[in-house]
Amino acid sequence: MGHMYRPSKTLFLIIILLLESCLTEKENKTNYSGEIVSVWNKKVIDFAIAEDGLFTLKGVRTTSMMHVAMHDALNAIVPKYSHYAYKEGGADANPMAAVAQAAYEVAVNEFPDQKKELDGMLDYWLSMVREGGSKNQGIRIGKASATAILKMRNNDTWNEQSEYMWHPMAPGVYAEFNEHSGTPEGFIFGAGWSKAKPFLLKSSDHFRSPPPPEINSDSYTQAFNEVKEVGATLSSTRTQDQTHFAMWWKEFIEISLNRLAGDLVQKEQIDLWTATRSFALLNMTIYDAYVCVFDNKFYYNHWRPYTAIRWAANDGNPDTVPDTTWNTLHNHTYPFPSYPSAHGTGSGSGMTVLAKTLGFDDDYSFIMTVPEVESSGPMSDKVKMDPPQRSFKSFSEAGLEGAMSRLYLGIHFRYDSEEGNKLGVKIGEYACQNFLKPLE
Incomplete structure (x- = not known):
C-alpha cells in the first residue's frame, strides 16, 4: 500500500507565511x-x-x-x-x-x-x-x-464678470454705502460668482431660497429691531460670548473648515481614502455654496441692516425707528446684497459634509481653532482671538453658530442667517447623496 503524502511542517509554515504576505500586501494598499x-x-x-x-x-x-x-x-x-x-x-x-x-x-x-x-x-x-x-x-x-x-473644468467661467444694474433707493433694496464698505464708488462684489459653473449642483439657481419678509411685516420689524440692538457697535444686550463668536467666525469658511478637517483627520487618524473623499466633497460643496448663494443674493437684491436702520424713516414701516449714526460691531458692511447669508450657507454646507463623510455622524463633539481675524473689513489689522478655540457638540451646532455670528456682527438680519444655513444644509446633503458615493 502506497504512502499518503504529508507536507512537512516547514512547508506548512511557508504556505502560512505566503498567505499572510498576500493579505498584508492587500491590506497595506489602503493602510495609508x-x-x-x-x-x-x-x-x-x-x-x-x-x-x-x-x-x-x-x-x-x-x-x-x-x-x-x-x-x-x-x-x-x-x-x-x-x-x-x-x-x-x-x-x-x-x-x-x-x-x-x-x-x-x-x-x-x-x-x-x-x-x-x-x-x-x-x-x-x-x-x-x-x-x-x-x-x-x-x-x-x-x-x-x-x-x-x-x-x-476648463472654461468653467469661475472668474466671469457680470454687470450689476443699480436701483433707485427704495425700501428693502440693496444700496451702496461705499464709505462704510471701504470700496470705490459704484463697486459691488461677487456679481459674477453666480455665473461660475458649479461642481455638483446642476446650475447656480439649483436651490432658490424663499423670499425675505416684506418690509412692512411684523417678522421684518422683529428682525430689524433685533439686529439694531444686538449687532450695534456698543450693544448693551449682546453677551460677551456672542461678541466673541461674532468676531471668531469672521475667518473665511474655506480656511476655517479646511483647517478643522485637517485637525480631525490627524486626531482621529483618518485613512487616506476617507480623507481624500471628505476634502473633495467639502471643497466642491463650499465652492457651489458660494455660487448658489450669490445667485440668490442678486436675485433678491435685499438691503443690509446698515442701510435699513439708517434709512428707516423712508421704509414705509411705522414700527421701525431710524438711527442715522448706527454702526455694526466691527464698523464695516460688505458691498453686496444681504439675503441669504453667504457665511451661513458656507458653514451649513461644509459642516453637513464633514458630518456625513468622516464616519462620526452629526453628533460628534470637537474643538475648532481660529487664531486671528481681521478687526474690521478686508485687509484691516488682525486681532488675536482670546480664546482661539470654541467647542461644539455637533457639526450642525457649529454650522448654525457660523450663520448666526453674522447677526451679532451686525451685518445680517436673523432671516438672512437662518435661511443661509438652511440653503447650505440642502447643498451639503445633495452633494453627499449624489457624488463620490461608497461602492457596494
Missing part, C-alpha cells in the same frame, strides 16, 4: 494616513491667500480640483468610492505616489509661480515611496487624474 491631504490643502490655501486674499473663487476652485484629482487617483487603484472625472484602473500603482503627483499637477497648473516650492513638496512625498514599477504607475495615474479634472 490621510495627513498628506491636509498638507497639500493648507499649502494651496496659503498660496491663494497670498495671491488674492481669497476674494475670488480661485482658491477654493483649486482645492476642489486638487482633492478630486487625489480622490479619483486613489479610487482608480482600489475602488472604494465612485469617481468624479477619472476612472481608469491601476491596481498595481502606489497610492502615495498617485495622490502626491495628482495634487502637484493641479497646484502647479493653477499657481505656476510657486513651482519651486511645489517641486520640493512633490520630491519629499515621492522620496518616501520605494523606487519601482508601482511608484511609476502611481505617478502616471496621478498625472492622468489631474489632467482629467483640469480638462473638465
Whole structure:
C-alpha cells in the first residue's frame, strides 16, 4: 500500500507565511494616513491667500480640483468610492505616489509661480515611496487624474464678470454705502460668482431660497429691531460670548473648515481614502455654496441692516425707528446684497459634509481653532482671538453658530442667517447623496 503524502511542517509554515504576505500586501494598499491631504490643502490655501486674499473663487476652485484629482487617483487603484472625472484602473500603482503627483499637477497648473516650492513638496512625498514599477504607475495615474479634472473644468467661467444694474433707493433694496464698505464708488462684489459653473449642483439657481419678509411685516420689524440692538457697535444686550463668536467666525469658511478637517483627520487618524473623499466633497460643496448663494443674493437684491436702520424713516414701516449714526460691531458692511447669508450657507454646507463623510455622524463633539481675524473689513489689522478655540457638540451646532455670528456682527438680519444655513444644509446633503458615493 502506497504512502499518503504529508507536507512537512516547514512547508506548512511557508504556505502560512505566503498567505499572510498576500493579505498584508492587500491590506497595506489602503493602510495609508490621510495627513498628506491636509498638507497639500493648507499649502494651496496659503498660496491663494497670498495671491488674492481669497476674494475670488480661485482658491477654493483649486482645492476642489486638487482633492478630486487625489480622490479619483486613489479610487482608480482600489475602488472604494465612485469617481468624479477619472476612472481608469491601476491596481498595481502606489497610492502615495498617485495622490502626491495628482495634487502637484493641479497646484502647479493653477499657481505656476510657486513651482519651486511645489517641486520640493512633490520630491519629499515621492522620496518616501520605494523606487519601482508601482511608484511609476502611481505617478502616471496621478498625472492622468489631474489632467482629467483640469480638462473638465476648463472654461468653467469661475472668474466671469457680470454687470450689476443699480436701483433707485427704495425700501428693502440693496444700496451702496461705499464709505462704510471701504470700496470705490459704484463697486459691488461677487456679481459674477453666480455665473461660475458649479461642481455638483446642476446650475447656480439649483436651490432658490424663499423670499425675505416684506418690509412692512411684523417678522421684518422683529428682525430689524433685533439686529439694531444686538449687532450695534456698543450693544448693551449682546453677551460677551456672542461678541466673541461674532468676531471668531469672521475667518473665511474655506480656511476655517479646511483647517478643522485637517485637525480631525490627524486626531482621529483618518485613512487616506476617507480623507481624500471628505476634502473633495467639502471643497466642491463650499465652492457651489458660494455660487448658489450669490445667485440668490442678486436675485433678491435685499438691503443690509446698515442701510435699513439708517434709512428707516423712508421704509414705509411705522414700527421701525431710524438711527442715522448706527454702526455694526466691527464698523464695516460688505458691498453686496444681504439675503441669504453667504457665511451661513458656507458653514451649513461644509459642516453637513464633514458630518456625513468622516464616519462620526452629526453628533460628534470637537474643538475648532481660529487664531486671528481681521478687526474690521478686508485687509484691516488682525486681532488675536482670546480664546482661539470654541467647542461644539455637533457639526450642525457649529454650522448654525457660523450663520448666526453674522447677526451679532451686525451685518445680517436673523432671516438672512437662518435661511443661509438652511440653503447650505440642502447643498451639503445633495452633494453627499449624489457624488463620490461608497461602492457596494
